[in-house]
Amino acid sequence: xxxxxxxxxxxxxxxxxxxxxxxxxxxxxxxxxxxxxxxxxxxxxxxxxxxxxxxxxxxxxxxxxxxxxxxxxxxxxxxxxxxxxxxxxxxxxxxxxxxxxxxxxxxxxxxxxxxxxxxxxxxxxxxxxxxxxxxxxxxxxxxxxxxxxxxxxxxxxxxxxxxxxxxxxxxxxxxxxxxxxxxxxxxxxxxxxxxxxxxxxxxxxxxxxxxxxxxxxxxxxxxxxxxxxxxxxxxxxxxxxxxxxxxxxxxxxxxxxxxxxxxxxxxxxxxxxxxxxxxxxxxxxxxxxxxxxx
Amino acid sequence: xxxxxxxxxxxxxxxxxxxxxxxxxxxxxxxxxxxxxxxxxxxxxxxxxxxxxxxxxxxxxxxxxxxxxxxxxxxxxxxxxxxxxxxxxxxxxxxxxxxxxxxxxxxxxxxxxxxxxxxxxxxxxxxxxxxxxxxxxxxxxxxxxxxxxxxxxxxxxxxxxxxxxxxxxxxxxxxxxxxxxxxxxxxxxxxxxxxxxxxxxxxxxxxxxxxxxxxxxxxxxxxxxxxxxxxxxxxxxxxxxxxxxxxxxxxxxxxxxxxxxxxxxxxxxxxxxxxxxxxxxxxxxxxxxxxxxxxxxxxxxxxxxxxxxxxxxxxxxxxxxxxxxxxxxx
Numbered sequence: 049x050x051x052x053x054x055x056x057x058x059x060x061x062x063x064x065x066x067x068x069x070x071x072x073x074x075x076x077x078x079x080x081x082x083x084x085x086x087x088x089x090x091x092x093x094x095x096x097x098x099x100x101x102x103x104x105x106x107x108x109x110x111x112x113x114x115x116x117x118x119x120x121x122x123x124x125x126x127x128x129x130x131x132x133x134x135x136x137x138x139x140x141x142x143x144x145x146x147x148x149x150x151x152x153x154x155x156x157x158x159x160x161x162x163x164x165x166x167x168x169x170x171x172x173x174x175x176x177x178x179x180x181x182x183x184x185x186x187x188x189x190x191x192x193x194x195x196x197x198x199x200x201x202x203x204x205x206x207x208x209x210x211x212x213x214x215x216x217x218x219x220x221x222x223x224x225x226x227x228x229x230x231x232x233x234x235x236x237x238x239x240x241x242x243x244x245x246x247x248x249x250x251x252x253x254x255x256x257x258x259x260x261x262x263x264x265x266x267x268x269x270x271x272x273x274x275x276x277x278x279x280x281x282x283x284x285x286x287x288x289x290x291x292x293x294x295x296x297x298x299x300x301x302x303x304x305x306x307x308x309x310x311x312x313x314x315x316x317x318x319x320x321x322x323x324x325x326x327x328x329x330x331x332x333x334x335x336x337x338x339x340x341x342x
Numbered sequence: 343x344x345x346x347x348x349x350x351x352x353x354x355x356x357x358x359x360x361x362x363x364x365x366x367x368x369x370x371x372x373x374x375x376x377x378x379x380x381x382x383x384x385x386x387x388x389x390x391x392x393x394x395x396x397x398x399x400x401x402x403x404x405x406x407x408x409x410x411x412x413x414x415x416x417x418x419x420x421x422x423x424x425x426x427x428x429x430x431x432x433x434x435x436x437x438x439x440x441x442x443x444x445x446x447x448x449x450x451x452x453x454x455x456x457x458x459x460x461x462x463x464x465x466x467x468x469x470x471x472x473x474x475x476x477x478x479x480x481x482x483x484x485x486x487x488x489x490x491x492x493x494x495x496x497x498x499x500x501x502x503x504x505x506x507x508x509x510x511x512x513x514x515x516x517x518x519x520x521x522x523x524x525x526x527x528x529x530x531x532x533x534x535x536x537x538x539x540x541x542x543x544x545x546x547x548x549x550x551x552x553x554x555x556x557x558x559x560x561x562x563x564x565x566x567x568x569x570x571x572x573x574x575x576x577x578x579x580x581x582x583x584x585x586x587x588x589x590x591x592x593x594x595x596x597x598x599x600x601x602x603x604x605x606x607x608x609x610x611x612x613x614x615x616x617x618x619x620x621x622x623x624x625x626x627x628x629x630x631x632x633x634x635x636x637x638x639x640x641x642x643x644x645x646x647x648x649x650x651x652x653x654x655x656x657x658x659x660x661x662x663x664x665x666x667x668x669x670x671x672x
Contacts (some may be wrong), residue, residue, distance in 0.1 A: 095424075176363070183364050183653070185645050186423035187608035187623075191630040192642055196375035272494050276612050279496050280627045299616070307504050321492040340347060 049104050071229070073110050075256075078333035083098025085327040089142075092320065096139025099132055103267040115308050122308035125301060130294070134313040136307065137289040138320055138338045144201070144290075145271035148208035153263040155215035157255065164228065165243070174217070181214040185278075194282040216262040222256055227251050257335040264328035275317055346662075353661045361650040365643065379555045381633050387461045418638075429636030433628060438640040441625065446644070449614070449621030452537060453606050456544035456613075462600045463545065464552030469591065471553065472560020473583060484557070487550035495609050499543040499616035505540060513539045540617040546608045550603060555598050557636065559591045597660050603652030607645050 115122040120132035163174040163241030181189075182238040187210050194203030227233060227250070236246050277283050291313050298309035363533050384402055394402075408431045410418075414606045422429065428438035467487075471480045514536050563569060577585065611623035618624065622641055629637040 076670050097669055176360075176440055179360070180364055182604060183646050183649050184368060184642065185604045185607040185611070185649060187611045188642055188645050189627055191611075191626060192372055192375050192638065194634075195381065195630045195638065196379045198380040268492055272492075275494055276496055279612070280615060281631050282627075295500065298500070302500070302504055305508065307508075308506060310497070310500045313501065314494070317497065318493050321494075323487070324487065 066235030073336060078330040079312060081333060082327060082330040085323055085330065089320070089323055089327065092135070093139050093142055096135040096137075096142075106323075114306075121312040122306075124294075124297065124309055125306075130309060130312060131135055133289045133294060134291065134316050137291040137294055137313070138316055140284070140288060140290045141274050141292070142320065144208070144274045147265050148205050148274070149212060149266040149270040151205070151209040152212040153216055153266060154258060155209065156262065157259050159213065159218050160217040160249070161224055161251075161255075163217065164224030165247070173223075174236045178214045178218055181211060186211045187276070187328075190277050191280070191282060194277065199282050201284060204274060204277060207277065208273050211273075212266055212270060213321055214261075216266065217261060220255060221257060221277075223255060224251060227254055261328065261332045261335060264324070264331055267328070268325045271317075271321055271324070274330050277295065348661050350658070353658060355656045357657055361647075361654060363472070364650060367647060368646045369423070369639075369643060370416070372526060372639055373416050373419065374412075376635050376639060377415070404502065422522055428640040431629070431634055431637040433632050433634040433637060440637050441637065442622065442640055442644050445460035445622045445625050449610055449623060450600075452541055452544065452619065452621055454611075455537060456548070457599065457606060459541065460545035460547075460549035461552060461595070464549035464599075465556050465592075465595050466551070468553040468556025469560055469583065469587065471557040472564065473587065474593070475557075475561050475564070480537075480557075483553065487553050490546060490550045494612075495543060495547040496612040498546060498618050499540070499613055502539055502543055503616065531594070536619075540613045540619050543616070544606070544609050544613045547613075548605055551602065551605075552595055552598055556595050557595050560587055563587055563590045593659070594665060597656045599658065600652050600656035604649045607648060622648055 106128060110119070112125050113119055113123045118130065119129050121134065123129055124133070159177075161176055163171045166174075180209060190204075190207035193207035193210055194200075197203035197206055233246060233250055241249075274283070274290070275292040275295070278290045279296045281294075281296065284290045284293060292314045295310060298306070298313070301309055302303075354463050384399065388399065388402075419429070426439065428442070430436065431441055434441055440568065457597060467483050471483050473479050507514065563586060569582070572586055607623070610621060611627060613619070614621045614623035615627055622645070626641040626645070628634070629641065
């Protein structure tokens with residue numbers, strides 16, 4: 049007991065130099081974390097992309113095996129390794145998430161600027177449109193769009209892109225409205241600068257950080273939506289191993305006791321979404337110094 | 343007093359008009375989306391009944407009015423809607439209104455339970471976090487909330503199903519009633535037994551939002567001048583919470599909870615699919631997968647109405663109950 053107390057005392061004395069992160073200020077720490085998280089995500093993503101299609105071939109000799117050292121996550125009903133399938137599926141889901149949120153974020157910033165810069169009529173039209181998008185439950189709306197485009201990858205992308213821009217547009221609109229009343233912008237206008245010149249030179253530098261952070265905070269939502277919609281059976285064809293499809297397949301084998309088919313792919317999904325979410329939070333601290341100390 | 347009543351009526355009318363315009367727009371958009379779909383409903387219908395000759399196929403198309411241009415079809419569909427006729431579901435071969443009403447009862451019970459549970463848990467957690475800002479309770483629960491927001495609902499449902507139904511056998515594996523029993527024979531506790539797991543899953547999805555929001559509000563309240571004055575008078579702990587914290591955070595929380603109907607419905611689609619619960623959510627995904635156009639359109643409109651009613655309640659609550667806002671408007 050005495051030894052333990054001694055050790056604890058020493059640890060408290062020395063922990064500061066031992067853990068260098070503690071000594072850094074908030075933004076430097078956030079920057080370091082951003083780099084670490086980013087490389088981690090890129091590594092997982094790269095591994096998923098580089099895995100050849102051969103590795104997920106069916107192998108009935110090893111079907112329905114629980115987790116072991118050979119197959120860390122076990123194998124599914126067709127003898128495919130679930131770890132390999134999950135990593136490959138994650139890279140598909142992340143790609144869809146990124147592409148869809150990029151499209152959505154561009155729509156968001158354009159509509160947001162249009163609402164704030166245009167006339168009052170357009171502003172109210174756009175507000176009404178945002179209400180409309182938020183009025184239909186997202187899942188139902190994505191199902192509808194996916195149906196309209198004949199299901200498949202295209203429908204999934206369009207569905208996610210069409211439903212996620214509204215909150216960013218609202219944010220950008222507020223930001224532009226606030227900027228418009230700033231003194232330096234009024235002065236600039238009095239000096240005879242055109243609206244587009246002011247937009248590019250005075251407003252965009254403020255909007256780009258907002259845009260980037262909004263974009264990255266959109267990724268986790270988009271990836272979760274991708275997973276849930278492909279879980280429902282829309283989106284990708286069954287031979288594309290998206291995470292949602294692996295989880296949907298696992299539903300059939302739940303009562304057979306094949307718990308590893310459902311638990312592990314989901315855990316990887318949670319991990320990736322959480323990592324990206326943390327990346328966004330840290331990046332926000334780096335980009336947006338006003339709120340960094342919270 | 344008379345002024346207040348007038349204001350409530352005005353606010354109600356304004357919101358109703360907005361709601362109707364949104365519903366109208368949704369009807370146009372959803373109809374347009376379904377019309378451009380390359381998935382042929384006639385083909386899907388024929389697949390269900392076996393081989394059909396060309397003439398019979400043309401007859402089916404004429405019967406459904408598919409030979410007419412989309413705008414004419416839309417007007418026909420809309421005028422039928424006003425008469426309360428949503429068409430007949432291809433999947434269940436019954437009128438859509440009947441299916442929606444029957445399944446909405448199931449969904450409503452599920453969503454109401456989840457809504458209530460998530461509201462109570464979320465609000466209490468938010469209060470605990472806000473009153474203890476920066477202490478271990480705050481940090482622990484905040485981490486939990488952030489973590490839960492990156493967990494997909496349907497996966498959580500799957501894990502619960504594995505753990506509580508398959509492993510431990512505490513709850514049934516799916517459906518809203520025991521298999522092989524008539525609806526009239528089912529006891530209320532059996533229904534609750536089937537409801538517990540999906541409702542719990544659904545409530546876990548939405549409580550982190552309300553908790554974090556309440557926490558922020560509570561912190562704002564605790565930093566205000568009137569709380570400083572109350573503390574100076576010697577109030578602390580529970581009394582301070584009930585007299586100042588609770589009163590000023592309850593309304594925003596309630597408003598947010600009413601405004602979250604869209605996410606609630608979206609979550610119920612997933613939860614119902616995982617637990618094979620016969621509600622609107624499982625019906626809408628089945629309708630989309632089996633190209634059941636009338637049902638898909640009907641549920642889309644109905645869910646929009648549901649969300650709009652929630653939003654309208656939130657608006658009215660804010661405008662009517664809160665004296666600060668009521669007086670600011672007049």
